[in-house]
Amino acid sequence: MKKLIITAACMVATVSGFAQGTVQFLNSTVSAIYLNANVTSNKVTSGTIASMTGGATGPNASTGVVDVGLFWSTAAFSSVTGGTFAGIEQMSSTAGNVVGNANFALNGTTAGEAIFVQIFAWDNSFGDNLAGLQACIAAGDYFGAASAGNANTVYGAIGSAFAETTGPVGGPGDPVFLPTGNIGKTIMLAQTTTPEPATFAIGGLGAAALLFLRRRK
Numbered sequence: 001m002k003k004l005i006i007t008a009a010c011m012v013a014t015v016s017g018f019a020q021g022t023v024q025f026l027n028s029t030v031s032a033i034y035l036n037a038n039v040t041s042n043k044v045t046s047g048t049i050a051s052m053t054g055g056a057t058g059p060n061a062s063t064g065v066v067d068v069g070l071f072w073s074t075a076a077f078s079s080v081t082g083g084t085f086a087g088i089e090q091m092s093s094t095a096g097n098v099v100g101n102a103n104f105a106l107n108g109t110t111a112g113e114a115i116f117v118q119i120f121a122w123d124n125s126f127g128d129n130l131a132g133l134q135a136c137i138a139a140g141d142y143f144g145a146a147s148a149g150n151a152n153t154v155y156g157a158i159g160s161a162f163a164e165t166t167g168p169v170g171g172p173g174d175p176v177f178l179p180t181g182n183i184g185k186t187i188m189l190a191q192t193t194t195p196e197p198a199t200f201a202i203g204g205l206g207a208a209a210l211l212f213l214r215r216r217k
Contacts, residue, residue: 019110019111020106020107020108020110021111021166021167021173022104022106022168022169022171022172023070023104023164023167023174023175023176024101024102024103024171024172025087025098025104026101026177027097027177029096029097031185032044032185033068033097033098033121033185033186034186034187035053036187044091044095044096044188049062049064049065062123067089067121067124067128067132068088068089068098068120068186069085069121069122070089070176071085071118072116072164074113074114076116077160078159078161079158080130080158084108085129085130086104087104088129089101102171102172102173103171103172103173104173105169106166109166111167112165112166114163116164117161117162118145118158119145119177119186120143120144120146121145121186122141123136123142143188144186144187144188145159145186146177162181162183163182164182
C-alpha cells in the first residue's frame, strides 16, 4: 500500500512538472497584421510574399509566407535573442489574422506566472525557427515586431516586451493581442533605405577626401 501511495505521488509530481502556463496566441481585426506601414489596407494574407507585393524583384519576389513567432522571458527584453522561442503560427484565411491558439502552452512556465512576451513576424523562406528570423533581419528582408512606438515605424527596431500572466494549463490563456491584451498590430517592413556597411565606408572616405581638399585650399 505504501509503495502504491509513493508511486501515485511521483506521478502527480511528474504531471505538475509538465503543467505549462498558457497564453492566447491569436489576434483579431483590431490587432491585424499589415504589410509595410499602411495600416488601413494591405493586410498580410496566408499567401506568399510575392503574391502580396506583386512579385517584383528583391524581397518582393519571395515565395515564402509570413511566420509569426512568440517569445517569452521572466524579464523584460528587446531583442530576438533576449527571450525564449515558444513557437510559430502562420497566417489564416482571414487577412491580417494568424491561425492562433487560445491555449498556447509556454514550455518552462507555470500557470499564473508573471512573464514578458514579444511577437515577431518574418519571411519564412529563411527558416521556420529562430535562426530563420535572425537571417531574415540580417538580410534586410520582411520583418516586423509587435511593439508600440518606434518598432512600428523603423525597420529592425524592436520595442520592449509586454508583461503577461500565464493562464491555466487547459486555458484560456492570457490574451496577448488586443482588444483585451497589450499588443496592437505587427507591421511588416522591408529594409530598403538603410545603406550597406560598404556604402558607409565609401561615404566616410568621400567625406575625408572633401575635408582634405578644403584644408589644402
